[in-house]
Amino acid sequence: MRRRNSYLLVVVFLGLTAHFLAQSGSAPPAQPPQSTNSVPAPAQTPPAQTPSAQTPPTEPAAGNPQAQAPQSAPQGAQPAQAAPQGAGQPVNQGAGQAPETGDSGAFVFKKQVEEVVLHATVFDDKQHFVTNLDKAAFTVYEDGQPQTITSFRHEDIPVSIGIVVDNSGSMREKRQKVNAAALNLVRASNPNDEVFVVNFNDEYYLDQDFTANINKLREAMEKIETRGGTALYDAVVASADWLKRGKLEKKVIFVVTDGEDTASSQSLEQAVRHLQAENGPTVYSIAILGDEEHPKRAKRALQVMSDRTGGIAFFPKTLDEVDAISRAVAHDIRNQYTIGYKPTTPMSRGGYRAVKVDARSRNGKLVVRTKSGYYAGNQSAAVTK
Numbered sequence: 001m002r003r004r005n006s007y008l009l010v011v012v013f014l015g016l017t018a019h020f021l022a023q024s025g026s027a028p029p030a031q032p033p034q035s036t037n038s039v040p041a042p043a044q045t046p047p048a049q050t051p052s053a054q055t056p057p058t059e060p061a062a063g064n065p066q067a068q069a070p071q072s073a074p075q076g077a078q079p080a081q082a083a084p085q086g087a088g089q090p091v092n093q094g095a096g097q098a099p100e101t102g103d104s105g106a107f108v109f110k111k112q113v114e115e116v117v118l119h120a121t122v123f124d125d126k127q128h129f130v131t132n133l134d135k136a137a138f139t140v141y142e143d144g145q146p147q148t149i150t151s152f153r154h155e156d157i158p159v160s161i162g163i164v165v166d167n168s169g170s171m172r173e174k175r176q177k178v179n180a181a182a183l184n185l186v187r188a189s190n191p192n193d194e195v196f197v198v199n200f201n202d203e204y205y206l207d208q209d210f211t212a213n214i215n216k217l218r219e220a221m222e223k224i225e226t227r228g229g230t231a232l233y234d235a236v237v238a239s240a241d242w243l244k245r246g247k248l249e250k251k252v253i254f255v256v257t258d259g260e261d262t263a264s265s266q267s268l269e270q271a272v273r274h275l276q277a278e279n280g281p282t283v284y285s286i287a288i289l290g291d292e293e294h295p296k297r298a299k300r301a302l303q304v305m306s307d308r309t310g311g312i313a314f315f316p317k318t319l320d321e322v323d324a325i326s327r328a329v330a331h332d333i334r335n336q337y338t339i340g341y342k343p344t345t346p347m348s349r350g351g352y353r354a355v356k357v358d359a360r361s362r363n364g365k366l367v368v369r370t371k372s373g374y375y376a377g378n379q380s381a382a383v384t385k
Contacts, residue, residue: 114347115150115340116142117279119250119310120370121332122359129335130366133359138368140341141356151340158192159333160210160246162239162281165221166257167199172226174288177319178256179221181326185254186217188330194246197221200235202228202263210246229263233271236283236305240274243281251281252311252333256322258288260298268301275309278347278374283311284329288319310371343376350377 118140122130135152163182165171171178186195197208197220208220236255243251253275261268275283285302299315306313312332314325343353354373359366 115342118339118370119336120357120368121336123367137359139358142353147341149341154337156334158190158248159250159252160248161195161252162243164198164235164239164255168201168230169226170258175224181323185326185330188327198239202231204235231263232261233264233266237266237271237274253281253283256286260295276374283309285313287315308372347376
């Protein structure tokens with residue numbers, strides 16, 4: 001009996017052990033880690049669109065400056081779009097759609113596919129800035145046809161700026177005040193701007209690539225080797241090309257010279273066509289011509305480049321006025337409306353398109369300064385000699 005009881009106890013013990021082991025083994029196995037090559041689920045937000053190509057628009061003839069503010073453009077590459085002499089490492093060009101914050105903290109503004117972007121300054125009849133308009137106050141025309149505005153903002157957005165300064169022999173005694181004025185332009189601008197410096201005489205040199213460092217910009221502008229002639233058009237074309245490497249959508253050229261072009265391989269007409277690329281730069285120019293008689297071509301060239309791009313050409317009577325002008329340029333840049341539209345005529349058709357912007361307030365029609373037109377597509381991607 002005792003043996004049987006012992007036997008039964010052993011059987012019961014073995015049965016319970018088997019039951020326990022069976023229960024512990026029934027737990028579901030651990031899930032294997034997901035493969036790093038698995039395809040993620042599509043994001044709910046729409047993907048960023050690819051920015052449209054920009055091409056420099058040119059008007060039928062550069063000899064008929066319009067009543068808009070004069071413009072000019074810096075050069076940052078050779079006609080075949082090579083980097084300017086003395087250039088450092090190239091800066092990656094930003095894509096373009098909605099505002100984003102880059103690694104450097106600067107805002108990168110992106111645009112829609114085939115969207116033409118205009119930067120417009122608005123004045124009343126007393127030449128005072130008008131900065132309180134909304135989208136409904138504006139009408140955009142391309143080749144006389146009204147366009148639908150697809151984006152609109154009035155903000156102090158950061159800008160890619162090329163400072164292009166004449167370094168010819170006649171500028172030797174003027175450079176100190178010109179340099180101070182250019183630095184004050186940067187100080188009065190958006191702190192997230194990116195700026196490069198091109199010095200030119202009969203050649204042009206990229207003495208400082210894109211930066212926001214005032215000390216580096218000062219050092220670049222102090223590289224004074226005043227000699228030779230004035231290759232203004234070549235410098236402007238190259239600077240416009242270099243601006244395409246910038247991270248920011250809005251682009252400006254600030255050029256200072258004291259005479260007419262005497263050494264460029266490019267003509268005024270070629271330079272203007274290059275500047276009038278689709279979404280090309282706005283040119284602000286200062287011509288320090290002094291009291292002596294200067295060729296009319298010098299004044300006309302800067303007036304045309306500035307007018308066609310929506311900027312302003314200044315002709316101060318004395319060198320002492322340059323600093324105040326540079327601050328006025330910074331104020332103008334920071335008080336513009338940014339208006340985007342998708343042309344009713346497809347970009348693929350190319351060609352020159354005339355642009356006009358009207359603005360109205362309760363007090364009536366206002367004065368709007370912006371570019372006078374542009375070349376669609378890639379027709380002006382390169383400038384031939």
